[in-house]
Amino acid sequence: DVKVTQSSRYLVKRTGEKVFLECVQDMDHENMFWYRQDPGLGLRLIYFSYDVKMKEKGDIPEGYSVSREKKERFSLILESASTNQTSMYLCASSFRDRLYEQYFGPGTRLTVT
Amino acid sequence: QKEVEQNSGPLSVPEGAIASLNCTYSDRGSQSFFWYRQYSGKSPELIMSIYSNGDKEDGRFTAQLNKASQYVSLLIRDSQPSDSATYLCAVRASGTYKYIFGTGTRLKVLA
Numbered sequence: 001d002v003k004v005t006q007s008s009r010y011l012v013k014r015t016g017e018k019v020f021l022e023c024v025q026d027m028d029h030e031n032m033f034w035y036r037q038d039p040g041l042g043l044r045l046i047y048f049s050y051d052v053k054m055k056e057k058g059d060i061p062e063g064y065s066v067s068r069e070k071k072e073r074f075s076l077i078l079e080s081a082s083t084n085q086t087s088m089y090l091c092a093s094s095f096r097d098r099l100y101e102q103y104f105g106p107g108t109r110l111t112v113t
Numbered sequence: 114q115k116e117v118e119q120n121s122g123p124l125s126v127p128e129g130a131i132a133s134l135n136c137t138y139s140d141r142g143s144q145s146f147f148w149y150r151q152y153s154g155k156s157p158e159l160i161m162s163i164y165s166n167g168d169k170e171d172g173r174f175t176a177q178l179n180k181a182s183q184y185v186s187l188l189i190r191d192s193q194p195s196d197s198a199t200y201l202c203a204v205r206a207s208g209t210y211k212y213i214f215g216t217g218t219r220l221k222v223l224a
Contacts (some may be wrong), residue, residue: 041216042214042215043212044214058211099204100162100212101162106156
């Protein structure tokens with residue numbers, strides 16, 4: 001079974017803090033993704049990585065950065081958290097040639113106060 | 114702005130009935146279409162993909178695609194209470210690697 005894990009299920013941070021969300025997959029997937037999910041807005045892509053150290057901006061990259069130093073690990077960084085970044089963050093991964101068959105992690109519900 | 118539209122529901126059906134979930138999309142060049150199921154408090158899981166016009170069946174699930182009408186649907190036969198979840202439609206935006214997700218339809222199967 002594909003397993004995608006995320007470092008925290010729930011996280012509470014203060015405005016202005018630097019926040020790290022980590023995602024690890026154990027299926028040797030080349031592609032990894034970060035999404036956020038908000039009521040009424042659905043899932044929106046923040047960043048995508050197709051290889052180690054490679055990344056592409058998604059639809060809403062502002063206020064976020066990412067890091068992929070190892071194939072199995074993809075980190076999302078909020079440089080200075082703001083209240084409008086309160087959301088559910090979902091990591092996903094897929095094989096290079098099966099880009100659209102994405103497997104999601106359990107999600108991290110981040111609250112910024 | 115490329116869009117994927119779904120009725121948010123809830124769609125309530127009795128146990129054993131056919132549940133019909135619908136999705137329309139605006140990007141006429143889209144070629145790949147997906148259905149994800151998301152239980153409350155859980156992450157989405159891929160249940161169906163469809164790339165060609167017509168029907169694709171997998172167990173109790175049937176995906177239907179009509180590119181001319183820009184319409185994709187998911188039928189669930191013999192609905193069970195365990196099918197109660199939010200169903201997300203996702204469409205690959207033409208010319209990119211990106212999915213565009215709909216906001217989902219909440220299905221309730223009544224025992």
